[in-house]
Structures are given as C-alpha cells and as structure tokens.
Amino acid sequence: MTTQELYERIAHPTLLLDEAKCKRNIANMAAHARASGVRFRPHFKTHQSAKVGEWIRAEGVTSIAASSLRMAAYFADAGWDDILVAFPANWREIDLINSLASRIRLGLIVESRETVRFLGSHLQHPVDIWLDVDTGYHRTGIDWQAKDEAVGLAGQISASPMMRLRGMLTHSGQSYKSHNHAEIKAVYDESVGRFNSLRDHLAATGFTGLEVSLGDTPSCVTVQDLSAVEEVRPGNFVYFDWMQVVISTCTADEVAVALACPVVTKNAERNQIVVYGGGVHLSKDTFVDLKGRATFGAVCLPTDSGWSDPFEDTYVVSLSQEHGVLQVAPEDFDRIAIGSLVCILPVHSCMTADLMKTVVTLNGEELSMLHLEAL
Amino acid sequence: MTTQELYERIAHPTLLLDEAKCKRNIANMAAHARASGVRFRPHFKTHQSAKVGEWIRAEGVTSIAASSLRMAAYFADAGWDDILVAFPANWREIDLINSLASRIRLGLIVESRETVRFLGSHLQHPVDIWLDVDTGYHRTGIDWQAKDEAVGLAGQISASPMMRLRGMLTHSGQSYKSHNHAEIKAVYDESVGRFNSLRDHLAATGFTGLEVSLGDTPSCVTVQDLSAVEEVRPGNFVYFDWMQVVISTCTADEVAVALACPVVTKNAERNQIVVYGGGVHLSKDTFVDLKGRATFGAVCLPTDSGWSDPFEDTYVVSLSQEHGVLQVAPEDFDRIAIGSLVCILPVHSCMTADLMKTVVTLNGEELSMLHLEAL
Numbered sequence: 155m156t157t158q159e160l161y162e163r164i165a166h167p168t169l170l171l172d173e174a175k176c177k178r179n180i181a182n183m184a185a186h187a188r189a190s191g192v193r194f195r196p197h198f199k200t201h202q203s204a205k206v207g208e209w210i211r212a213e214g215v216t217s218i219a220a221s222s223l224r225m226a227a228y229f230a231d232a233g234w235d236d237i238l239v240a241f242p243a244n245w246r247e248i249d250l251i252n253s254l255a256s257r258i259r260l261g262l263i264v265e266s267r268e269t270v271r272f273l274g275s276h277l278q279h280p281v282d283i284w285l286d287v288d289t290g291y292h293r294t295g296i297d298w299q300a301k302d303e304a305v306g307l308a309g310q311i312s313a314s315p316m317m318r319l320r321g322m323l324t325h326s327g328q329s330y331k332s333h334n335h336a337e338i339k340a341v342y343d344e345s346v347g348r349f350n351s352l353r354d355h356l357a358a359t360g361f362t363g364l365e366v367s368l369g370d371t372p373s374c375v376t377v378q379d380l381s382a383v384e385e386v387r388p389g390n391f392v393y394f395d396w397m398q399v400v401i402s403t404c405t406a407d408e409v410a411v412a413l414a415c416p417v418v419t420k421n422a423e424r425n426q427i428v429v430y431g432g433g434v435h436l437s438k439d440t441f442v443d444l445k446g447r448a449t450f451g452a453v454c455l456p457t458d459s460g461w462s463d464p465f466e467d468t469y470v471v472s473l474s475q476e477h478g479v480l481q482v483a484p485e486d487f488d489r490i491a492i493g494s495l496v497c498i499l500p501v502h503s504c505m506t507a508d509l510m511k512t513v514v515t516l517n518g519e520e521l522s523m524l525h526l527e528a529l
Numbered sequence: 530m531t532t533q534e535l536y537e538r539i540a541h542p543t544l545l546l547d548e549a550k551c552k553r554n555i556a557n558m559a560a561h562a563r564a565s566g567v568r569f570r571p572h573f574k575t576h577q578s579a580k581v582g583e584w585i586r587a588e589g590v591t592s593i594a595a596s597s598l599r600m601a602a603y604f605a606d607a608g609w610d611d612i613l614v615a616f617p618a619n620w621r622e623i624d625l626i627n628s629l630a631s632r633i634r635l636g637l638i639v640e641s642r643e644t645v646r647f648l649g650s651h652l653q654h655p656v657d658i659w660l661d662v663d664t665g666y667h668r669t670g671i672d673w674q675a676k677d678e679a680v681g682l683a684g685q686i687s688a689s690p691m692m693r694l695r696g697m698l699t700h701s702g703q704s705y706k707s708h709n710h711a712e713i714k715a716v717y718d719e720s721v722g723r724f725n726s727l728r729d730h731l732a733a734t735g736f737t738g739l740e741v742s743l744g745d746t747p748s749c750v751t752v753q754d755l756s757a758v759e760e761v762r763p764g765n766f767v768y769f770d771w772m773q774v775v776i777s778t779c780t781a782d783e784v785a786v787a788l789a790c791p792v793v794t795k796n797a798e799r800n801q802i803v804v805y806g807g808g809v810h811l812s813k814d815t816f817v818d819l820k821g822r823a824t825f826g827a828v829c830l831p832t833d834s835g836w837s838d839p840f841e842d843t844y845v846v847s848l849s850q851e852h853g854v855l856q857v858a859p860e861d862f863d864r865i866a867i868g869s870l871v872c873i874l875p876v877h878s879c880m881t882a883d884l885m886k887t888v889v890t891l892n893g894e895e896l897s898m899l900h901l902e903a904l
Contacts, residue, residue, distance in 0.1 A: 245868035493620035512903035528887035
C-alpha cells in the first residue's frame with residue numbers, strides 16, 4: 155500500500171515507522187562505532203522488534219543488549235546468541251537466567267555481594283558478569299570511588315566457576331540533561347575518566363583486561379571518538395525522538411517514528427486542538443523544550459511520503475488517557491482540520507513503542523514486537 | 530492457587546487485583562447511585578476487562594461508558610447493549626460507529642457544527658447524542674456560557690433523523706485538584722449550577738427533557754446526594770489508586786490493584802531501593818502527595834492474603850523504562866530485601882492497567898483485557 159493509502163485507512167492512533175530513516179540511523183551508528191573501533195552492542199529495548207533487529211544484523215552486528223530477561227528470550231528465539239541484559243540481575247527469574255545461559259552467551263550486571271552470592275549458588279551455566287558502576291547518574295551501580303567494594307566484588311565473582319568477570323558497565327543517563335554536543339562530551343569524558351580510575355585500581359589488584367561498556371544514546375551518537383571504551387550500547391538511536399532533538403543528539407528529520415492521530419475537536423478561544431492520541435499511546439513522559447515549554451511531543455502533518463517538519467510553536471501541551479491536547483500557534487490553527495490526521499514525534503520513543511506494541515511502516519507493513527504474558 | 534503460592538511464583542512485574550476489594554468498590558458505588566436515584570453508567574476505561582464488567586453487571590448495571598469506539602466494540606461483544614463513548618466522536622471511525630449503532634444503543638458526544646454535519650450525512654443508524662459541555666475543566670466541550678452556540682448545535686442535531694439529542698455531559702477533571710470532600714463538592718456544585726443554567730436556556734428555547742451526565746470519580750464517590758444530575762459515569766472507583774487516596778476519595782485499604790515488583794538493588798547511602806517495575810508498567814503518571822512529594826506510587830509489602838498498608842515515608846520517587854526507584858525511610862530500609870517483592874499502589878490505576886494488559890487475582894486467575902490491533 156502507498157503512504158497515501160495508509161493515511162486514508164488510519165482511523166485511530168497508529169505508530170508509523172519510516173523504514174528508510176530507521177535504516178539510515180542504524181547504518182550511521184554502526185559506521186560510527188566501526189570508525190572508533192569499539193564493539194557495537196545496540197540496546198534493543200527501544201524497538202523490541204525482531205524485524206528491526208534483522209535490519210541491525212544486516213550491519214554486521216552480532217551482540218545486543220536487552221532490558222529484561224524476557225526480552226532477551228524473545229531475541230534469543232529470533233537467533234541472537236550474545237545478549238547482555240542491562241538491568242540488575244533479578245533473582246526471581248533464575249530459571250529463565252539458567253535457560254538462557256544454556257543456549258546463548260548471556261551477560262548479567264551485578265552490584266551487590268548478595269546477588270553475586272545468589273548467582274554463585276544458583277547458576278547452572280556460565281555467564282558473563284559486568285560490574286554495574288555509578289559514574290554519576292545515581293540510579294544503580296556501585297560508586298566509582300568505592301574501589302575496595304569493587305575489588306571485593308571482583309574477587310567474589312572470579313571465585314565462582316559459573317561467572318566470568320567481563321568488565322564494567324554504566325548508563326550515563328545524566329547526558330539527557332545536556333543541550334549541546336559539548337555538554338554531552340563532558341558527561342562522556344567524566345564517565346570515562348571515572349571508569350579508568352576504577353579500571354586502573356582493579357588492574358593493580360590483579361583484575362586485568364576488564365572491558366568498559368557505555369550506554370547512553372547522546373554520548374554514543376555525538377562523541378566523535380569512542381575508542382576510550384570497548385563497547386557502546388545505545389538503544390534510542392534506532393528511532394530517536396523529540397527529546398533527542400531538543401538535546402541536539404539528532405535532527406527532527408532523523409526521528410523515524412511518529413504517532414498518527416485523528417483530530418477530533420478544535421477550540422479557537424484557547425488555540426487548542428484535541429487529537430485522539432493520549433497517555434496510553436504516547437506515554438506520560440514529558441520534556442522541557444528549548445523554549446522552556448513542557449511538551450509531550452512535536453506536531454507534524456502527513457505528507458505524501460511520510461510527515462512534514464514539526465511546527466515551530468504548535469506542540470502537545472497535555473495528555474489524558476485518550477486525549478492529546480495541542481497548543482496551537484494562531485497561524486497554524488486553520489491548517490489542522492477536524493477529521494484529518496496529525497503526526498506526533500514522541501518525546502520518548504522507547505516508551506511510545508512499548509505502549510503501541512506494533513509499528514507500521516509507511517507502506518502499511520505491521521512489525522510485531524515483544525509480547526509479554528502476565529505470569 | 531493461594532496468594533502465598535502466587536507470590537512465590539511472581540518473577541516479574543505483575544498487576545494484582547484484590548477481587549474482594551474491587552467487588553466492594555463496585556457494590557458501594559452502585560448503592561450510592563441507587564440511593565441518589567441516578568442512572569449508574571460506569572466508565573469501563575479503567576478496567577477494560579469483560580470479567581470485571583460481569584461483576585458490575587451483577588449489581589444491576591445495564592449501561593456503560595467507554596473511552597474509545599474499539600473499547601465499545603469489545604464490550605458490545607461481551608453483551609453490553611447501551612454504551613456511551615465518552616470521547617469526541619471521531620470521523621475516521623465512521624464505519625465502526627455505524628456498525629456499533631446497528632447492534633447496540635450507541636451514545637456519542639459532540640461539540641462542533643462540523644462534527645454534527647459530518648454525522649448527519651454519514652450515520653446509517655440512530656444514535657444518542659450528548660452535548661459535550663465545558664463546565665470548568667477546559668479540555669473539550671463548548672463553554673457552558675456559550676448558550677447561543679448550544680442552541681444552534683441542539684437545533685442542528687434535532688434536525689437529523691439519525692441523531693437523538695439526549696442531554697449534556699461533562700468530565701469535571703478539575704476535581705482532581707481537590708484535597709478533601711468539601712473541595713470536591715464545590716467542584717460538583719459549580720458544574721451542576723453551570724449545567725442547570727444551560728439546561729434552563731435550552732428548555733426555554735424548546736429543547737426540553739435534556740439529561741445531565743457527570744463523570745469524575747471524586748465527585749461521584751464523595752458527593753452524598755447526586756440527584757441533581759440524571760447520570761453518573763465514574764470509572765476509576767472500580768480499582769481506585771494512590772491519587773484518589775491523596776485527594777481523599779478513598780482510603781488506601783480500598784485500592785484494589787497493586788503492582789508486585791521484584792527488588793533488585795539497594796543503596797544504603799542514598800536510602801534508595803530499585804525494583805523491577807518502571808514506566809512501562811506503572812506509567813509515568815505522577816502526583817504530588819500530601820507531604821508535597823512528587824510520587825509514582827505508594828509502597829506496600831506482600832501479606833498472606835494481599836498487601837500491607839503503605840509505608841508512610843517510603844515511596845516511588847522516580848521511574849525509568851524498567852526501573853522503579855524507591856526513596857526509603859531509614860527505618861524501612863532493612864524491611865525490604867533483594868530478591869523479595871514489594872507491592873506498589875499505582876498513582877493512576879487506569880494507566881497502569883492499560884499498560885499491563887492483564888490483571889491477576891490474588892488466587893492467580895488472569896483476567897484478560899481489551900487488546901487492540903494496530904490498523
């Protein structure tokens with residue numbers, strides 16, 4: 155089906171994927187990692203789709219990251235045999251850990267002696283272990299300055315026949331507070347410096363050859379030379395989103411997904427337009443744009459081959475369960491008609507894709523994603 | 530399976546439903562509506578489950594509300610034949626509107642001449658039409674003071690053989706800014722007063738017998754005498770959530786759903802604990818609690834028959850895609866162990882239920898919910 159035929163058919167919120175933009179994003183990131191000579195281990199939590207995974211495999215990628223063990227199982231079923239679960243090892247899924255470890259090269263991340271002890275007594279197959287290190291984001295991981303703690307953990311890990319200490323890992327999520335490449339670079343440099351300090355200490359106490367794995371899309375995309383680390387794990391780059399545009403990681407033209415939403419009401423007094431497309435579609439994630447406005451997404455119009463550039467001063471100002479409220483610049487008000495569609499670039503494509511469960515290419519192909527059972 | 534057996538089995542985020550609490554919530558709201566002599570048209574967007582719908586039917590309910598036409602189709606398939614879609618009529622789903630109108634008593638809401646004109650020329654079967662009136666929430670609806678506009682719309686609607694002007698409707702979402710019953714009552718009274726003013730004007734111009742339908746859970750649950758309106762459409766009451774506790778609509782003990790989450794890391798320096806349960810499970814909806822803290826949920830512990838009262842000063846302080854970060858009072862820190870479960874009362878149960886797609890009763894029964902196809 156053509157893109158025009160697809161737009162004619164769309165009756166409810168539909169997550170569109172521009173396959174060409176997505177493939178270009180993949181090729182760019184793969185080339186960038188190759189140029190730096192680092193392993194490219196893309197995080198698949200953004201797309202969660204076996205088909206998009208195939209596009210990535212076509213770039214020569216063989217190792218990936220997932221954000222849950224069940225996501226890892228889905229991609230193992232899709233033929234991936236080197237998967238790092240970049241979420242703290244969850245004791246309660248030990249059966250799934252063992253089943254995955256029996257069939258693929260599985261990587262786990264740990265930060266506590268309790269978890270290492272648990273794994274040591276429950277693992278039935280060898281796994282790679284990465285030390286989760288907090289280099290400044292303060293979500294998980296041992297503090298990069300807690301060197302004795304790191305040495306203690308490394309020793310405990312190395313004492314287990316089922317655990318191979320592979321390296322150290324972080325997600326420098328603080329890069330999302332940046333607004334330009336220099337600020338992102340500063341976060342990257344700080345993380346690398348902290349990693350190196352800890353790596354040197356571990357090496358001096360006998361734990362040599364440890365790799366460093368770094369994960370945030372802003373750093374991985376914009377830092378020119380990534381060779382200070384062994385591995386990069388960006389995920390969001392595959393689709394990008396409005397947040398990445400705001401912090402200068404990508405241009406609006408590189409955002410590969412947009413939520414097509416029917417327009418249902420208009421209010422000329424408030425210069426607001428309501429679309430069918432709310433928090434259950436876009437997610438309630440919000441971000442402050444360069445003009446200081448808290449937004450839930452940028453607004454574009456459908457075109458014959460995809461969607462337009464986003465409006466400058468028309469944006470998603472609030473969301474209810476099914477309602478999206480657009481704050482509309484007066485000059486744009488008449489350009490958006492009841493019964494037509496707008497295309498919203500989501501603030502956070504990982505969340506939107508997870509909510510929508512299916513992406514639809516611009517020629518109408520539906521790409522299925524990971525589906526989770528309740529128990 | 531017993532609740533203890535269920536908890537032993539839970540390995541990943543799982544949305545638990547306390548069936549007894551849910552049925553009590555349903556019985557209480559049904560009795561409250563009966564006592565006021567108003568029609569009880571529960572909004573099914575919170576639970577989206579045919580099974581929970583059956584519990585509601587057992588209270589004698591025969592008319593319901595849905596937040597989308599596809600949700601209405603799901604419940605029509607489940608035997609409901611009087612459904613109001615409490616979302617602005619969406620032109621692009623006219624085929625679904627006609628298909629539903631051919632088999633059930635379908636209600637639609639409108640606020641613009643364009644939409645009435647569109648419906649007038651495309652409807653193939655009769656539908657009930659409700660005027661969407663803005664009594665103060667400022668999301669959708671014509672302003673309650675725009676009396677000439679209302680008369681014009683009423684005339685346009687009445688001129689169509691396929692549209693029966695049934696009444697006026699609002700969602701007084703501003704009640705969620707309240708903190709006690711008196712404030713909620715003031716919102717209700719204001720809405721009713723504004724409705725009556727518009728109703729009187731419409732009656733004086735020949736549009737008599739119009740009903741008023743009011744929808745927010747805070748008003749419908751806490752206002753003692755609802756008889757000023759003809760119909761109430763609460764939805765959230767079926768599960769309640771932490772937001773409703775904060776604004777005094779219910780007690781914590783009445784919240785019927787909790788997200789069971791495995792504990793994965795602890796950080797004693799920050800008094801933070803990370804659980805497996807993030808924005809893709811709870812949603813990124815947040816609410817400021819009575820102590821002025823922006824929270825994503827209240828934290829309880831599993832018990833033999835459900836979950837405990839929530840901790841006073843331990844709460845969900847932030848969410849990533851899969852991570853939930855608990856800010857933990859020092860005295861609670863040792864009560865939450867890695868590998869154990871916590872039960873989180875979500876800030877907004879409608880969003881959490883929608884994300885989780887399945888609720889699991891405390892004896893392990895999985896209740897399926899509406900599942901949407903992409904195109």
